[in-house]
Amino acid sequence: MSATYSLDDLRQKLQNSPYKCTHQRRVVLEVFVNNPGVHLSAEEVHDILKQKSADIGLATVYRALELLCSKEIGILQKIDFGDGCSRYELNLTEPNSHQHHHMICTNCKKVIEFSEDMLDDLEADIMKKCGFKVTDHQVKFFGLCEECRNEIAN
Structure with missing residues (x-):
């Protein structure tokens, strides 16, 4: 939030x-x-x-x-x-909430923000298996944005 x-x-x-x-x-x-x-x-x-x-x-x-x-x-x-x-x-x-994530287009270099955090289960699993308490994380996805995908397809 x-x-x-x-x-x-x-x-x-x-x-x-x-x-x-x-x-x-x-x-x-x-x-x-x-x-x-x-x-x-x-x-x-x-x-x-x-x-x-x-x-x-x-x-x-x-x-x-x-x-x-x-x-x-x-x-x-x-x-x-x-x-x-x-x-x-x-x-x-x-405070105490996770940052948003970023999607980076490898073609045009556009950066798109993504707010939804779907890693809560993974963090709980890390805590259970490793005893490591995750306090924050950063996720970056690299790929092609919709505009670049459309340009390549045409």
């Missing part, structure tokens, strides 16, 4: 963390609030900020992203879609 947060809520979460709510961190956060559901790389965040005439370096963007996705703050989630480029998105899940 996902929660909805306003920019003010997310700023408050950052201010309540042990870290300062700097201008640079706020403007990086605003990029994600203004681009909901988009999986952005550090370079893409930097490009968006440059277009807005924000005076922030790429290294500062990287540091802000890493801090915003740290366990202490957890506002962002860091994701690797298998192409060697880390991407980030707002972490809008309730």
Whole structure:
């Protein structure tokens, strides 16, 4: 189940963390609030900020992203879609709930989110057989999206 947060809520979460709510961190956060559901790389965040005439370096963007996705703050989630480029998105899940999953088209590189979590039985089986308590997981499916399948079929 996902929660909805306003920019003010997310700023408050950052201010309540042990870290300062700097201008640079706020403007990086605003990029994600203004681009909901988009999986952005550090370079893409930097490009968006440059277009807005924000005076922030790429290294500062990287540091802000890493801090915003740290366990202490957890506002962002860091994701690797298998192409060697880390991407980030707002972490809008309730505490103690699983993240959504991603389907990545190997042809057009589109990323589609999938919310339904069907792994509860598997997690219970892992706990029973191995004594390992799963607290979270990330699932990525690679294949062809409907549009690419249709293009290939025609």
